[in-house]
Amino acid sequence: MKYVAVYLLLVGVPAAGLAASLRAGNRLHAPPHLSGEWRVEGMPLALDEGDTAGALSISQSGEHVEVVVGPRTLRGRFAGDSVAASRGAMRMDEKGPCVSGAVRLDVRVDTAARPMRLWGTWRADEAGCEPVRFAATQAADGGR
Amino acid sequence: MPRLGLLLVQIAVVVIAARVVGLLFRRIRQPQVMGEMVAGILLGPSFLGAVAPGLAARLFPPASLGFLNSISQVGLLVFMFLVGLELNPRLLRGRGYTAVVTSHASIVVPFFLGSLLSLRLYPRLSDASVTFTGFALFMGAAMSVTAFPVLARILAERGLMRTRVGTVAIACAAVDDVTAWCILAVVVAIVRATGHGLPPWMTVAGSGVYVVAMIFVVRRALALLERRYEQNGRVTQDMLGVILLVALASAWATEALGVHALFGAFLAGVVMPKGEGFVHALTGKLEDVTVVLLLPLFFAFTGLRTRIGLVEGAEMWGYCGLIVLVAVAGKFGGSALAARLTGMNGREAAAIGALMNTRGLMELVILNIGLDIGVISPAVFAMMVLMALATTFMTSPLLELVYPARLIRHPDAPGDTAAGDASAAAEEEDLRLIV
Numbered sequence: 001m002k003y004v005a006v007y008l009l010l011v012g013v014p015a016a017g018l019a020a021s022l023r024a025g026n027r028l029h030a031p032p033h034l035s036g037e038w039r040v041e042g043m044p045l046a047l048d049e050g051d052t053a054g055a056l057s058i059s060q061s062g063e064h065v066e067v068v069v070g071p072r073t074l075r076g077r078f079a080g081d082s083v084a085a086s087r088g089a090m091r092m093d094e095k096g097p098c099v100s101g102a103v104r105l106d107v108r109v110d111t112a113a114r115p116m117r118l119w120g121t122w123r124a125d126e127a128g129c130e131p132v133r134f135a136a137t138q139a140a141d142g143g144r
Numbered sequence: 145m146p147r148l149g150l151l152l153v154q155i156a157v158v159v160i161a162a163r164v165v166g167l168l169f170r171r172i173r174q175p176q177v178m179g180e181m182v183a184g185i186l187l188g189p190s191f192l193g194a195v196a197p198g199l200a201a202r203l204f205p206p207a208s209l210g211f212l213n214s215i216s217q218v219g220l221l222v223f224m225f226l227v228g229l230e231l232n233p234r235l236l237r238g239r240g241y242t243a244v245v246t247s248h249a250s251i252v253v254p255f256f257l258g259s260l261l262s263l264r265l266y267p268r269l270s271d272a273s274v275t276f277t278g279f280a281l282f283m284g285a286a287m288s289v290t291a292f293p294v295l296a297r298i299l300a301e302r303g304l305m306r307t308r309v310g311t312v313a314i315a316c317a318a319v320d321d322v323t324a325w326c327i328l329a330v331v332v333a334i335v336r337a338t339g340h341g342l343p344p345w346m347t348v349a350g351s352g353v354y355v356v357a358m359i360f361v362v363r364r365a366l367a368l369l370e371r372r373y374e375q376n377g378r379v380t381q382d383m384l385g386v387i388l389l390v391a392l393a394s395a396w397a398t399e400a401l402g403v404h405a406l407f408g409a410f411l412a413g414v415v416m417p418k419g420e421g422f423v424h425a426l427t428g429k430l431e432d433v434t435v436v437l438l439l440p441l442f443f444a445f446t447g448l449r450t451r452i453g454l455v456e457g458a459e460m461w462g463y464c465g466l467i468v469l470v471a472v473a474g475k476f477g478g479s480a481l482a483a484r485l486t487g488m489n490g491r492e493a494a495a496i497g498a499l500m501n502t503r504g505l506m507e508l509v510i511l512n513i514g515l516d517i518g519v520i521s522p523a524v525f526a527m528m529v530l531m532a533l534a535t536t537f538m539t540s541p542l543l544e545l546v547y548p549a550r551l552i553r554h555p556d557a558p559g560d561t562a563a564g565d566a567s568a569a570a571e572e573e574d575l576r577l578i579v
Contacts, residue, residue, distance in 0.1 A: 003241055006485045010249040010478070014256035018284070021259040025276035028266055033273035061454060061523030062269035075456065 031078050032111040035060045038118065038136035056105075056136060058083075067105055069122065074105055083107050083118070086125075101126040107136075115139070151211050155441065157203065161187055162440035175294050177505055178536050180440055184447030185529070194453070204448055216445045219438020220509060221409040222430055225391045227293060227506075228413020229423060231318055242486040243312045247319035249482035250500050251288045254474025255327075258287035261470045265463060269524050278335040282519045285327045286511060286528060287471050290320040291504025291536065298499065298539060307552060309492050312483065313499040321506070325410055328510060329403040335519045336402050347402040354397060355411065363415040366390070370417035379425045387416070387426065404513055439505070446508050449515065452530065454523040464527040471531050472538075476501040495547035502539040507532035 038056050057068040060078070067074045067085045076085025086104040107120030115138040123131035161183040169179030186192060193200040204212075262280035270279050295317045296305075304310035333347040369383055379387075391412040398408030416426070455464050480497030484490065511528050514520040520528065 003245070003486070006482075007245055007248070010245060010482050010485065011252050014249075014252045014478075018252070018256040018259050021256070021263060022277055022280055025259070025263050025266060025280055028263065028276050030267055030270045030272050030274065030276075033271045035271070035273075059522060060271055061521035062265075062267070062271060064269070064454070064460070064523060066454070 031060070031063055032109070032116070033060070034058045034065060034078065034083070034109065034116070034138075037139040039139045041135045041137060055139070069103075069105070072103055074103065076105070078109075081109050081111060083109060083120075101129070147208070147211070150205075150208055154204065154208070154212055154444075155215075155437070158183075158187065158440050158444040159437060162443065163436075173540055174537065175297055175504070175540070177294055177297075177439075178533070180443050181446075181505060181508065181533060181536070183440070184443030184445070185450055185452070185533075186447065187444050188447035188450055190447070190450055190452035190526075209445070209448060212441060212448075213445050216438065216441040217405075219434055220406060220442050221391065221395050222434045223439055223442075224406045224409040224509070225413040226427060226430060226434065227321065228410040229416050229427060230293070230296075231321065231414055232418050232423075234418070242483060242488060243315040243319075245486050246312060246479055246482040246496060246500075247316035250290070250316055250475060250479040251320055251323050253478025253481075254287040254471065255284035257470045257474040258284035261287075261466065264466070265524065269463065269521055271521070274335070274519050278331060278519050281327070281331045281334065282514050285324055285331055286507065286514065287474050288320065288327070289324045289503050289507050289510055290317045290475070290500050291502050291506040292317045292321045293506075294502050294504035294536065294539075295499055298502065298543070302543070302549065302552070304552060308488070309495045309499070309547065309552075312488075313496055316479065316496070316500060320500070322414075324506075324510070325407055328513065329398075329407045331519070332404050332513065332517060333402050335517050350401045351398070351403055354401060358394065358411050358415050362390070366415060367417055370419050370422045373417075373419075373422045373425065379422070379429055384426075384429055406509065406513070442512075443505070443508070446512060446529070449512070449522075450526050450529045451522060452526050454526050455530070460523065460527075464530055467527050468531045468534050471503075471535055472501060475503075475535070476542075491547050491551060495543055498539055498542040498546055501535050501542070503532045503535045507535075 035058055038058060040054055040056065059066040059068070063078050065076055065078050065083055065085060067076065067083070072087060074085035074087045076083055084104075084106050086102065088102050102125040103123065104125055105120070105122050107118040109116060109118045117135060117137050119133075119135035121131040121133050123129065162180040165183035165186065166176040166179035169182070170176050187204070189200065192203075259280040262276065262283045265283070266276050266279050292314075295313060299305045299310045299314060305314070329351060330348075333344060333351070336347075369387065372383060373379055376383075391409050394408035394412035395405035396408065398411070399405040416423070455461060476497040478497075479500040480493045483496040484493035488496065508529065511520070511525055511532070514528075515522070515525045
């Protein structure tokens with residue numbers, strides 16, 4: 001009798017808890033799936049001449065996103081319907097403040113569209129560098 | 145560098161790093177496999193990529209990783225076949241009530257805590273392409289894994305194999321291994337069913353039929369191999385060819401059924417004849433190349449995918465700490481409590497908990513599957529890899545703390561160190577230890 005009670009306590013109760021947590025969790029919502037390639041519409045995502053990124057790539061861990069634009073990797077966060085990502089200055093072969101300085105990406109995402117679409121600005125945090133306004137469409141899953 | 149040349153350099157670097165770091169870890173009384181896992185991380189973006197990005201980019205360009213991955217996957221198939229081969233139903237018989245309750249509790253408790261943790265992590269670290277059920281079941285399965293091969297190695301090294309602690313731990317780990325792989329097969333089927341492939345009912349029904357066929361038909365047919373072995377006194381190349389073909393065909397079948405190739409390889413090992421001589425001879429043919437050459441490639445590939453930099457800031461490190469805490473509480477706590485309540489003394493129960501908490505490379509295998517099928521994100525993958533390293537690393541010191549060598553009650557020769565050493569060597573011979 002004691003062994004049955006121990007078994008129920010150590011196996012039965014957690015099993016019931018597992019069922020309950022699976023039930024409770026089905027009401028939760030996770031952020032939309034942003035991972036993958038996004039094709040920039042119309043023009044390269046260029047801060048400077050010779051900067052020819054025609055796509056950006058997003059890798060996502062829930063709210064946390066990593067955006068790769070050409071040779072730059074930005075880290076940021078998805079909140080509401082917006083992504084804000086940045087990275088500090090980096091050493092690059094090309095010289096010039098707009099290329100090697102700190103950069104920032106601020107976009108809004110239309111999560112209802114299929115395929116999803118985003119639009120916003122891509123800028124270097126330096127005086128004299130014009131922000132680039134752009135839009136992009138989700139092309140394919142990045143195969144995480 | 146030409147493709148083949150680069151691949152050979154990669155393999156050489158990986159093997160050297162694995163041996164060197166593995167030996168260093170042995171010096172600090174850690175299982176060698178722990179060092180090999182760390183070597184993989186050191187070769188990836190978390191270390192080499194950070195301190196020498198140019199060298200890392202030249203040595204492991206992304207376009208070249210497909211070859212490395214393919215070879216490491218073949219190595220994993222052979223490794224999982226060996227794990228299944230080593231699994232002897234004899235280990236499960238007659239272990240009594242303690243083993244039954246402890247093994248079940250050591251699966252269900254961490255599974256439950258993993259699903260509870262998922263309530264917190266899912267909205268923050270997952271995305272809408274993954275269902276909560278898939279995420280929570282995967283986290284539960286990943287939390288409930290015990291590294292049977294590493295545990296067996298630690299038991300043998302400490303001369304614990306024939307003690308009460310050793311027999312219960314090895315039986316529980318064997319049950320956990322089989323259960324975790326069955327659960328994982330279901331999780332993979334659920335996750336894949338939402339994306340592509342066969343309908344879920346076909347995967348479940350097909351897998352059930354396949355397992356039954358392997359156990360009741362293929363296992364009997366394979367008994368012929370053991371008879372041939374007894375006639376020849378060795379595993380011939382022809383026999384080895386047939387055995388590898390069975391393992392590969394089984395891997396292909398489970399992959400086609402929408403489960404995972406590794407499950408099929410494991411199952412092929414499980415249904416192999418279990419005669420001691422046959423198992424020793426077969427393992428001897430396969431293990432050295434697998435352990436020295438192929439498994440380090442898997443560790444390196446895992447390391448190349450592990451980006452500890454994604455665990456950034458207090459919030460992310462907080463989640464990582466929570467994962468380690470829940471993993472230890474579930475596995476160590478659940479196993480120790482079950483052992484204590486079923487009659488073991490406090491130290492023995494704590495030793496069972498410490499042993500069952502080791503996750504080793506079995507955890508890495510499962511995590512890589514999770515990342516491949518997209519059920520966990522890169523950041524969760526990095527956190528779980530850190531958890532696997534932490535729980536494996538803590539096993540030996542924790543065991544020494546709660547169940548020091550001087551207190552081990554060896555049934556063969558109590559208090560006799562020389563006899564104990566001899567016994568440990570005999571135990572190692574009894575159970576070929578593949579890591």
